[in-house]
Amino acid sequence: MDEDAPPTKKPREILRHPAFAFFWTATTLRAFGSTIAGVAFQVLIVTVIAATPAQVGILNALSVVPYLFLGLVVGAWMDRGRRQRTLVVTTIGRALVLAVVPILVLTGVLDFWSVAAITLALGVLTLFGDSAAQPLLPRLVPRSSLPAANARLGQSQTVAQTAGPAIGGALLAIVGAPILFVVDAVIAAIAAVLQSRISVSEAKAPPRAAGRHVGHEIAQGMRYTYRHPRLRPLAISIHVWFLGNSIVATAFVVFALRELALPAWAYGVALALGGVGGFVGAVVAPGLGVRLGAGRAILLGRVLVVLPWAVLAFVPLRPDSGIGVILAVVAAAQFVYGLAMGIEDTNDISYRQSVAPDRIQGRMNSTIRTVNRSVFFVGALLAGVLMTSLGLPVTLGIGAGLFVLAALVIALSPLRGARHDSSSRS
Known part of the structure; x- marks a missing residue:
């Protein structure tokens, strides 16, 4: 095409x-x-x-x-x-x-x-x-x-x-x-x-100029990603989001199964509700992208993802709160978590793909993805330190705070007003 x-x-x-x-x-x-x-x-x-x-x-x-x-x-x-x-x-x-x-x-x-x-x-x-x-x-x-x-x-x-x-x-x-x-x-x-x-027609890359090697092309991809007025805040927001997500994802299983003493079957139900939320989010994401614009749809997902982890961090749940209450809160939190990711993922990835020229798509995506994986790796290790030194609710609260920061990066940048149908390919 x-x-x-x-x-x-x-x-x-x-x-x-x-x-x-x-x-x-x-x-x-x-x-x-x-x-x-x-x-x-x-x-x-x-x-x-x-x-x-x-x-x-x-x-x-x-x-x-x-x-x-x-x-x-x-x-x-x-x-x-x-x-x-x-x-x-x-x-x-x-x-x-x-x-x-x-x-x-x-x-x-x-x-x-x-x-x-x-x-x-x-x-x-x-x-x-x-x-x-x-x-x-x-x-x-x-x-x-x-x-x-x-x-x-x-x-x-x-x-x-x-x-x-x-x-x-x-x-x-x-x-x-x-x-x-x-x-x-x-x-x-x-x-x-x-x-x-x-069946696809793929553009042929021009010959590499004399004296240039793959390192120059990697640097060009990084410069494009982090100098672009809308891709830069998007990439930074994603990196901060990945740091927060690595912390809450690492801490959640311990929090649910050990801190709240949630039975394995109830934990599975909560995760399944997260999957349902993700499906619903992916269904409504294109419509939200059209009505709100890509930037505001991404921002909506970034804001929504704060809520479940803030609730789990600050609502005083204990094992003696009752299995019904604990499961209701945890499952609802997972549903909203999945919903937020379904909304933001679709609009986030689509905007990245639409704004970048074909000749630099691979490097732009790999730049963001590689930094994300590096951040996740560090965040998972950091989560262990935080859980040990500060406790599980505080660790989840720190993750929620990082999600707030990721949302602020979008809210205070030119990306907030971006639309899918007016993406510059500069």
Whole structure:
């Protein structure tokens, strides 16, 4: 799809765009496969290799490490390479890596080091796949349809995250962990076939000037992102949001299960309500983006996300408050949390994709994503220190305060008045 094609007055249903239909279907299948296999991974880590808490932390860190070391380089490559081809190759690679897991399990050679290698390999493949997918989307649909396209992707992602673990748990009880990895490998193979069917015209990057190398291109992407009058506050706000989110996400599970003594089933119900909120947010996000404008829709999401964590931090809940009261408050908080993310994610990503020229999409996205992962990594470690020294409610309150700061960055910047249909591509 030509990026300069004029938008129609009445855009057709986004899934009627054949290229996007293949893209969405493949992305949805991969999301379900990942969440289903995630259950099997957790079981293997705990029961088969009996990982220690330190080893679990190492495995979690390995999934982020590729972004820290390769994120900016891969983003620069995506502005020169074939994004669709990269998407297909990485999905095939995922299928092959997943197919190795049941072989290791059945032969009895699965151990911590092999799981670490698999986790690292999947992290690298996910990095390449994500770096290709985000800048590819604006080539598949008119830029005026990006909010609708991202909303569809957000809806299916939320459904996968909500229903996937339940499906994975049921399949795990019926067929066992090795078969779940086979299922995910087959799903990835089908997704690769669908991705190969995407019809897209990708612009060819001009030859690199003499004396220039990938480092110059990375620096150019960073300069573009942080000098742009509207992308700069958006990027800074996202980074602050990620810091706050890393703190509350790390503290919430301990707060709910230990501080409030919430039963496991009730904790699962609360998380499911978060998924429902995310789905609702993704459904209403495009309409809010049209009525309020991209900037104010993002700001609405940033403001809403403060509420659930402020409530959990300051409402005096105790284990003796009663399971009904605790579950009602925690589930409502998770619903609003998911709702806020559904609203802001769709408008945030869509605005980024619409404002940046195609030639720098990969570097702009990778710059923001790499800093986000770095911030999340630091925030998760900081959360442990805060929980130990200040307690869980105060830690959640600090997270809420960071969300307030993220909202203020938007409210006090030119981004507040930005609209999807008037995005500059300078």
